[in-house]
Amino acid sequence: MSIDWMNPLAGFGVGMLVGITGVGGGSLMTPILVLMFGMAPAAAVGTDLWFAAITKLVGGTVHHSKGSVDWQVMRRLSLGSLPSAVLTLWWLQATGAAQMKGGLIITMLGVVLLLTALAMLLKKQMHAIGQSLRSKAPDAFHHAQPIMTVVAGVLLGFLVTLTSVGAGALGTVMLLYLYPFRMTPARLVGTDIVHAIPLTMVAGTGHLLMGNVDLGLLGQLLLGSIPGIVLGSLIGSRTSEKVLRGAISVVLVAVGAKLLLS
Structure with a gap:
């Protein structure tokens, strides 16, 4: 199969953003596959899950x-997200929801990204609330952190399996709120990327078995994304919190607006 160099180029751009911000796998690649490449939404979700899994495996190695x-924190998230992904896959297969209309998938993507963009734009306020709760009731907040993190993982597992979005975008918001003092910018991105690896592999395997993965396109995307995420991860570890926050917000607002207005 001949290579369309737009595919590796798209992979490189998304890989860079994933490495720098921890966001961009499903948030960017699924809309790109559907809106720019004309791919069926279900196939775009399945292909993107494997794209994210392999790309973030490389980026996670750099962050580690x-x-x-x-x-x-990564283990706590996984305790919720992995069982949730398996149950969501079972639900998709049992109800036939995996073949839902493309318009519904696009709408769900847009809504999720819009809510996430709003949360990121209000990041300072959310961070302040988390810091206030952690400071005023440190013991209660500390005891609640593990179960709250598992619950956050459950939500991420459902959304990622259904739409391929959430592992990076929503994950970073949740971690900032749940761990307001513990998560430095670099640790936030690194933890979020590493958590996404097993989650996207589990969800991606289910979609692969349902025939929702374009392996040829996946290979071409990875030609660009692997060097992209290595470079992005190296840059991200040297990037200030202000730049990281701005990059995440811009990415989510731009993509969410494009989906909802298209």
Whole structure:
């Protein structure tokens, strides 16, 4: 199969953003596959899940080597997200919802990204609330953190399996609220990327079995995304919190607006 160099180029751009911000896998690639490449929404979701899994495996390795992964938080998220992904796959298969109309998928993507963009734009306020709760009731907040993190994982597992969106976009918002003092910018991105690896692999395997993965296109996207995320991860570890926050907000607002207005 001949290579359409627009595919590796798109992969490189998205890989860079994933490496720098932890956002961009489903948030950007699924809309690109549907709106620019004319791909069926269900196939776009399945292909993007594997794109995200392999791309973030490379990026996660870079972040791990730099010590920017909080493994305890990652395990808590996974306790909720992985069972949730399996149950969502079962629901999709049992009800036939995996073949839902493309317009519904696009609408769901737009809504999720709009809510996430709003949350990121209000990041300072949300962070302040988390800091206030952590400071005023440190013992209660500390005891609630594990179960709240698992619940956050459950929500992420459902959304990622259904739309391929959420592992990076919503994950970063949740972690900032749940761990207002613990999450530095680099640790936030590194932990979020590493958590997404097993989640997208589980969800992606289910979609692969349902025939929703274009392996040829996936290979071409990865030609660009792997060097892109390595470069982005190296840049991201040296990027200030202000720049990271701005990049995440701009990405989510732009993509969410495009989906809802298209």
